[in-house]
Amino acid sequence: MIKIDGLNRRYKTNADRLRVIDKISDMRDGDSFFHYKNKFYIQNGADQIDDEKMRKLFVDYKMMNKVIEMFTSFCPDLEPTVTKGRNSSAKTELINKALSSIKWKNVNSQIYDMLESKGDVFYYIYFDEQYESKKKGKKKGQVIPRIRQLDARNMQYIILDDANNPKAYIYKHRIYDEVVNYRTGLVEKRNERDEILIFEKGECHRITDVKDENGELVLDKDGNIVTRRKTIYNDESFKDLIPIIHIPSKKSQDEKFSVIPAEDYVDLCLVIDQIHSDIRAVNRQMGFPRTVLLDCKFVDGDGRIGGIRTAETNKTNEDYDKTNQGQIIDLQLKNGLESTFSELANAVDNLYDIVGITNPTLMNRVSSSDSSKMYNQVNMRMEQKIEGYIDNIIEGFKPFFRILLLANGLYNEKDDHEYSFAKPQSIIKNSAYDDLLIKQLELNTGYKTLYDLLKEKGYTDSEIDNHFDKINEEIRNGKNDISVNKKPVSNQIETNKGGIEE
Structure with missing residues (x-):
């Protein structure tokens, strides 16, 4: 196309x-x-x-x-x-x-x-109030950025620069206030309004429609809808980034949205x-079998299993052609619908x-x-x-x-x-069983050490040390007389008396 x-x-x-x-x-x-x-x-x-x-x-x-x-x-x-x-x-x-x-x-x-x-997945990266408290020296410790999923349906447009890199994302959605009715227990939607989020390098602009006390849009003297704008700035340390995670399915560099x-x-x-x-x-x-009567009617019998029913023609005229006597036809599926299932x-x-x-x-x-x-x-x-x-x-x-x-x-x-x-x-x-088999093969061939595998699983050095201590404790309390090194062999190279490195 x-x-x-x-x-x-x-x-x-x-x-x-x-x-x-x-x-x-x-x-x-x-x-x-x-x-x-x-x-x-x-x-x-x-x-x-x-x-x-x-x-x-x-x-x-x-x-x-x-x-x-x-x-x-x-x-x-x-x-x-x-x-x-x-x-x-x-x-x-x-x-x-x-x-x-x-x-x-x-x-x-x-x-x-x-x-x-x-086709496309979007997340907005932001910090909650804990980060602001830490910046002001009121709170210590780690701060974690949050991600908010943005519905791809509401992403209106992506602006690209001369190098086909995104320089702005325009997102528009409908928001409202949820109010509990304490008499009925129902939740009511009030103050519905449009909100536009414009994500640019280092900042996010939040634009909302202004409504009066009756819930009607406020217009200026020229008849345009009055909006309220708030800009949220990135921290100085990452002011050069657009706070958006954009994951496409498949698209070329010059395209804005994915297939x-x-x-x-x-x-x-x-x-x-x-x-x-x-x-x-x-x-x-x-x-299911269906009985069809052609030019006749049942006159005797009750249709019980193994029973007999008698049918007679509807024609009583003596000149009626005897070859066209009434018939009883059984209609039902006669084949296996092979072509349909094929x-x-x-x-x-x-x-x-x-x-x-x-x-x-x-x-x-x-x-x-x-x-x-x-x-x-x-x-x-x-x-x-x-x-x-x-x-x-x-x-x-x-x-x-x-x-x-x-x-x-x-x-x-x-x-x-x-x-x-x-x-x-x-x-x-893979299944959990297949993953364990692969890890066991890596250990047996020396391709990786237990230390490497634990590192890949996200263990810190102190957690790995504690893990090895527990393994060695169990071995000492049992019949084995082996131990587990806390560091991979590659990190423990020593020189022997002959001067050859092992």
């Missing part, structure tokens, strides 16, 4: 992007009937069938939600990179505390989900809904392929092989897609870690430049 308005190569305007997001949201919530009807049953703007009749046979298995959740279940949990240099243990402790504070594991899984369904991957799933999900609906309609209409299998396989998940047909074939190389090969597309998401998350969170370390006086340009999450060895998420 032709690039228009700098959004990206698919969406001409921001309204087009919002329509795609809303359609995906509807289908994930099981509210896809309108889109199904619009695709298959409306021609030239005219409704060809009654809605109520169609709804009774419409089946929505929420395939959109199913494949997105299935894909994200393969995405790994990201861990921070091992800290280096001076104050390494203090940095590790601070980073662990910060990730726990923002509930990183939940945030991580939500990011994968939103990358699929909305929304789930847009490609819409048509196939609707086709699958149509096939499921057709199967249900056939089963309801023809899945079409369904093809649609599901294609949907899985587009998402990047190994499709059911291929998985059935691969399951007969015990070769790990075979599984790696069929999962290659999924791995490449997930790796792209991981790279974007790592890049997007660099400002967060830099602000965290700067605010606590621990940032060192040499050691912490570009610090973020580490790319996992296994791009596709």
Whole structure:
């Protein structure tokens, strides 16, 4: 598609992007009937069938939600990179505390989900009142930046500079005050108003509409809406940063918004809904035996099991052609709908392929092989897609870690430049059992030490020392006469009498 308005190569305007997001949201919530009807049953703007009749046979298995959740279940949990240099243990402790504070594991899984369904993920980085108290000397200790999720639907525009780097984000949403009615126990929304947030380098501008006592917008003499503006400035230590985490799914450098991957799933999900609906309609209409009387009626018998019923023709004229006597016909499903189920299998396989998940047909074939190389090969597309998401998350969170370390006086340009999450060895998420096997293999081959593995898990040096002390204590109290070094062998090089370093 032709690039228009700098959004990206698919969406001409921001309204087009919002329509795609809303359609995906509807289908994930099981509210896809309108889109199904619009695709298959409306021609030239005219409704060809009654809605109520169609709804009774419409089946929505929420395939959109199913494949997105299935894909994200393969995405790994990201861990921070091992800290280096001076104050390494203090940095590790601070980073662990910060990730726990923002509930990183939940945030991580939500990011994968939103990358699929909305294309872009945005978070606003800010500090609460504890940081202001520390700056004024009223409070000591660590301060943790907070992150607030910004709905991608409400991100109106991104302004790029000459180098195609973002220089401003414009976010607009509807806010209101929630007031409890103590008589009814209900929560009432009052003072609804628009709020615009403009994020620029070193500051955030907050603009809200002004309303009078009656809740009406206040206008100036020229008839324009009066607004109230408040500017929140970054701290001096990170005044050169835009306080925004922007994680795209897939976009080129000169594009402002990402392509929304789930847009490609819409048509196939609707086709699958149509096939499921057709199967249900056939089963309801023809899945049970139905007796049809042609030119006759039952005159005797009660239809009991093993009983007999007698039918006579309705014609009494002697000249009536005897060859056209009444008939009793049994109508029911006579075949297995093989072609319909074949079409369904093809649609599901294609949907899985587009998402990047190994499709059911291929998985059935691969399951007969015990070769790990075979599984790696069929999962290659999924791995490449997930790796792209991981790279974007790592890049997007660099400002967060830099602000965290700067605010606590621990940032060192040499050691912490570009610090973020580490790319996992296994791009596709492993089970806990597989992770332990990999770690055991690394220890057995000498590729890593126990110290290295604990460092990767976020342990500080003091925590590692305590851990080794407990291991050695258990060994001494048992039958073993071995011990565990508190530092890796590479850090304990000694020179023997012969002058050879070991």
